[in-house]
Amino acid sequence: MNRPTLTTERLVLTPVDLADLEDLQALWADADFTRHITGRPMTTEEVWFRLLRDLGQWGVRGYGSWTIRLVEGGAYVGNVSILDHRRLIDPPIDDPELGWGLAPAFQGRGFAKEALEAALAWADAHLRAARTLCMISPDNLASVRLAERVGYRPYRRTTYRDEPVQLFERPRGANWARTERELGAG
Template sequence: MTSEEVWFRLLRDLGQWAVDDYGSWTIRRAKDGAYLGNVSILDHRRLIEPAMTDPELGWGLSPAFHGEGFAHEALQAALAWADAHLSATRTVCMISPENLASLKLAARVGYRPYATTTYKDQPVQLFERPRRAP
């Protein structure tokens, strides 16, 4: 990302915490603090049908760290936090049908498909995961 895009993302993430008491976390490797990516619970207010009105989970990991279990660990931690702190009955996520790794990971942490639609002229699948008792 450009420095401008990083700045806007930072403002968005901080604002999400201020408005809704949830937002993004940085994923860092414990042994050396290396930046791996992030995991977020956000309210994007996307212009999409069907509407996504529940907190939306998203994640991104540097390709250098794919396949090592870091994304799974981060998602489990974010979902445990969501289950303990959010009143929403579910969280949702949106994944491109071509993103096989994210589709597999979403299923592994309990997400199930509920709709296929388009977003910004691209096909996407919508998934939901019911809130679990902490």
């Protein structure tokens, strides 16, 4: 099983490992971080099972989750993943899902975009799937804008666990990211 390490100018993305548990527990215990994802901090038990799931994806699917650290100094930044969630959702999701989360101290500095671009470049080169998807809470405007910046387009609104979500898709190799001006940021 190939569990690649990806490197960018400022970041190193390593496949998630048991050694990441302490950083993951701190991240998922942060109410600001979890507000758009789970709506509440996660317990140690929930984080443990999340880590086991992420580890297993590499062996079962050939893709998984990466831990994001700074090249300089090695500080924990967050995670980016390509996972098969098998969600109970309508419409069913049969494609790999891109997900990401950065510790609040590292948000707003371009790290998420840099990590997502690296993960998507790897996915474009190695996955057989014709597209990847992501699912975002409509009120998480920062993540919606980021998804659009890296080439995702909305294709369906639905509910997941009784909460509204927006589904986004990106065909493999797509280069249709909207510009900052088109997104109203410029």
